[in-house]
Amino acid sequence: MVALLASAGITETVLPLETIRQVITAKTQAIIDGLSDVGRLTHLAHRVTEDDVTERADILFRHNKRVAEESLLREMQSLGYSVTHIQITDPVVLREIRERADWSALKIGQTYNYDLAKAVRGIIEDTPTANRWVIAHRLGIWESARNDWKEDQIGTTETYWSRHHAIMEFYRLNNIEVRAWFGHSLICEQCQEIAAGNPYTLEQAEAIGLHHVNCRDRWDMEDPHPEDLPPLEDLWWAQQ
Ligand SMILES: [Zn+2]
Numbered sequence: 001m002v003a004l005l006a007s008a009g010i011t012e013t014v015l016p017l018e019t020i021r022q023v024i025t026a027k028t029q030a031i032i033d034g035l036s037d038v039g040r041l042t043h044l045a046h047r048v049t050e051d052d053v054t055e056r057a058d059i060l061f062r063h064n065k066r067v068a069e070e071s072l073l074r075e076m077q078s079l080g081y082s083v084t085h086i087q088i089t090d091p092v093v094l095r096e097i098r099e100r101a102d103w104s105a106l107k108i109g110q111t112y113n114y115d116l117a118k119a120v121r122g123i124i125e126d127t128p129t130a131n132r133w134v135i136a137h138r139l140g141i142w143e144s145a146r147n148d149w150k151e152d153q154i155g156t157t158e159t160y161w162s163r164h165h166a167i168m169e170f171y172r173l174n175n176i177e178v179r180a181w182f183g184h185s186l187i188c189e190q191c192q193e194i195a196a197g198n199p200y201t202l203e204q205a206e207a208i209g210l211h212h213v214n215c216r217d218r219w220d221m222e223d224p225h226p227e228d229l230p231p232l233e234d235l236w237w238a239q240q
């Protein structure tokens with residue numbers, strides 16, 4: 001996805017929904033326009049619809065909300081706060097999680113439709129005589145191979161994003177002075193470079209964020225001085 005957008009001259013990680021809709025749709029449509037009738041019908045039958053996107057957005061919303069709640073809970077417990085359960089009720093946070101879910105679901109659906117168009121084109125190029133049954137059969141194989149890694153990537157990216165966002169908000173909104181350390185898996189060079197600059201201020205960590213899709217690195221906060229921690233009743237923890 002990032003590569004796809006970069007090839008369209010767009011490098012920002014978070015794009016407005018409309019931009020994603022247009023960029024990916026235009027690229028997908030260009031491929032579909034070049035397909036035979038049977039190719040076009042096959043794409044239509046297999047593509048992700050608006051309903052699929054809505055359903056995915058709801059699933060992501062519940063998942064991301066739960067991850068944010070669990071992350072906040074663990075972070076607060078590690079700081080010594082006696083909290084046993086968190087249910088996010090802060091409307092601003094709920095709206096952010098909702099917007100992220102909608103954005104991700106649309107991006108995932110649009111990317112799928114683009115990849116699907118390329119897959120159909122590839123099958124027809126390989127086997128120009130393929131009828132719709134042959135194409136559907138080959139697509140089934142393509143789809144299960146893609147889902148194996150793609151769902152894992154989506155889960156990782158959404159989980160890390162949700163944790164990251166919740167933790168950053170917690171420290172920022174509570175004005176707790178901490179230093180942030182980046183690391184965990186550090187399997188790519190860019191992430192290793194970020195880690196080489198450890199530690200960072202919270203502002204720097206927020207500006208750097210999570211470096212890329214499927215990154216398995218995270219920001220961890222150095223334990224603050226106990227005297228810098230507000231009492232629980234003065235603490236912001238996503239409760240209304
Ligand atoms: Zn990396």
Ligand SMILES: [Zn+2]
Pocket residue numbers: 186187188191211215216217
């Ligand atoms: Zn990384």
